[in-house]
Amino acid sequence: xxxxxxxxxxxxxxxxxxxxxxxxxxxxxxxxxxxxxxxxxxxxxxxxxxxxxxxxxxxxxxxxxxxxxxxxxxxxxxxxxxxxxxxxxxxxxxxxxxxxxxxxxxxxxxxxxxxxxxxxxxxxxxxxxxxxxxxxxxxxxxxxxxxxxxxxxxxxxxxxxxxxxxxxxxxxxxxxxxxxxxxxxxxxxxxxxxxxxxxxxxxxxxxxxxxxxxxxxxxxxxxxxxxxxxxxxxxxxxxxxxxxxxxxxxxxxxxxxxxxxxxxxxxxxxxxxxxxxxxxxxxxxxxxxxxxxxxxxxxxxxxxxxxxxxxxxxxxxxxxx
Numbered sequence: 001x002x003x004x005x006x007x008x009x010x011x012x013x014x015x016x017x018x019x020x021x022x023x024x025x026x027x028x029x030x031x032x033x034x035x036x037x038x039x040x041x042x043x044x045x046x047x048x049x050x051x052x053x054x055x056x057x058x059x060x061x062x063x064x065x066x067x068x069x070x071x072x073x074x075x076x077x078x079x080x081x082x083x084x085x086x087x088x089x090x091x092x093x094x095x096x097x098x099x100x101x102x103x104x105x106x107x108x109x110x111x112x113x114x115x116x117x118x119x120x121x122x123x124x125x126x127x128x129x130x131x132x133x134x135x136x137x138x139x140x141x142x143x144x145x146x147x148x149x150x151x152x153x154x155x156x157x158x159x160x161x162x163x164x165x166x167x168x169x170x171x172x173x174x175x176x177x178x179x180x181x182x183x184x185x186x187x188x189x190x191x192x193x194x195x196x197x198x199x200x201x202x203x204x205x206x207x208x209x210x211x212x213x214x215x216x217x218x219x220x221x222x223x224x225x226x227x228x229x230x231x232x233x234x235x236x237x238x239x240x241x242x243x244x245x246x247x248x249x250x251x252x253x254x255x256x257x258x259x260x261x262x263x264x265x266x267x268x269x270x271x272x273x274x275x276x277x278x279x280x281x282x283x284x285x286x287x288x289x290x291x292x293x294x295x296x297x298x299x300x301x302x303x304x305x306x307x308x309x310x311x312x313x314x315x316x317x318x319x320x321x
Contacts (some may be wrong), residue, residue: 018084020047068267075278081169082290097294105134106297109145110158117261126300155297157286160215170286177302180216180278181271184252191270198226205231205251207242215256217279248304258279
């Protein structure tokens with residue numbers, strides 16, 4: 001009789017155990033996972049305990065309100081998530097694929113910056129060979145967009161991302177890179193300086209968007225480190241609002257150089273590099289890992305992967321005085 005590598009408990013229920021584990025990670029708690037699976041919390045807890053016993057590791061550090069992954073749990077989730085979500089959604093994906101073949105609509109979630117400065121170029125390019133394509137574009141926050149993508153409410157996302165904030169269950173495909181700049185009126189005293197440091201910025205009014213709209217990586221950490229204070233904060237602002245205040249010489253702002261792309265008033269500003277303090281801003285699309293794409297959506301994603309439509313390294317107006 002051949003020797004087996006290991007005898008697992010509840011082999012016939014392995015798929016359900018993996019679902020319980022992955023949904024607990026996805027929803028943040030066993031109770032939420034149980035609701036999603038239409039089971040009792042106790043049943044999900046038993047599934048995970050059986051899985052831990054089979055694997056010989058602890059997957060969660062259990063707290064009062066939520067279950068946090070251990071190091072081994074994170075490793076196992078990276079292995080399990082693409083398989084379990086792919087299998088769990090196989091029938092839904094097949095039905096959706098048939099509909100997508102007949103559908104000409106691509107659903108995209110993005111923020112106002114991506115919608116204004118990046119998407120038009122790609123959509124214009126795509127429509128030259130796909131004139132019947134339709135797009136539904138949703139202007140929502142990154143957090144809400146990720147939730148909708150996981151629930152199959154949108155096809156793809158377009159946002160600025162840092163490597164450490166990309167969820168394990170999503171693939172990130174970079175499409176454009178921009179520089180961090182300090183934007184000011186061309187008449188501002190700092191426009192005459194060749195290089196800007198944080199002590200220079202401290203002397204003037206610094207404007208800032210709400211944290212969920214800031215695209216510069218590590219922005220909050222850096223300004224705290226150097227003791228910078230923002231003078232005007234906008235709860236629901238955008239780049240255009242900031243630039244109107246800058247144009248009127250009310251303040252200065254640390255922004256992505258994307259904000260100058262296509263701006264007819266570009267000559268009213270002076271942009272100084274902040275690359276000494278911040279990394280470049282990387283924009284890209286996010287799609288569900290392991291998910292098959294069909295029809296026009298598949299063609300659109302292929303174009304994004306292969307075409308370089310944007311010169312992201314915008315020249316900065318560096319004064320030589």
